[in-house]
Amino acid sequence: MDTPKIDKRFWFKHKGCEGKHYLIGNPHTFPGRILAWCPIKKIDFCVSKAEMDEISESAQYWLEGFLAGNQPYPPLDDNGDLDFESPEYKNWLLEIKEFRKTGDWK
Numbered sequence: 323m324d325t326p327k328i329d330k331r332f333w334f335k336h337k338g339c340e341g342k343h344y345l346i347g348n349p350h351t352f353p354g355r356i357l358a359w360c361p362i363k364k365i366d367f368c369v370s371k372a373e374m375d376e377i378s379e380s381a382q383y384w385l386e387g388f389l390a391g392n393q394p395y396p397p398l399d400d401n402g403d404l405d406f407e408s409p410e411y412k413n414w415l416l417e418i419k420e421f422r423k424t425g426d427w428k
């Protein structure tokens with residue numbers, strides 16, 4: 323693949339590889355998954371926040387916005403409405419809190 327247009331501010335260290343890697347965008351695989359670029363292997367690949375070691379300040383802002391916009395919808399009741407008092411909704415709140423922190427969706 324040709325080197326994609328990368329923004330050098332959005333770097334992170336990838337566990338299991340060397341040097342800086344760069345955030346590219348959304349691979350549309352599953353929630354929290356991010357498309358990134360490895361300059362050593364010259365490939366794009368999918369990565370989650372949990373697989374990142376060091377993250378640049380700019381990349382941290384990028385990730386926060388990405389995960390906020392990427393969090394799965396809350397569960398709906400039988401009428402297709404949100405029930406803010408349901409145990410499912412309360413559990414979802416805990417799950418997205420964890421998701422925003424780790425980037426992993428169970």
Ligand SMILES: [Zn+2]
Nearest residue numbers: 339340360362
């Ligand atoms: Zn790499």
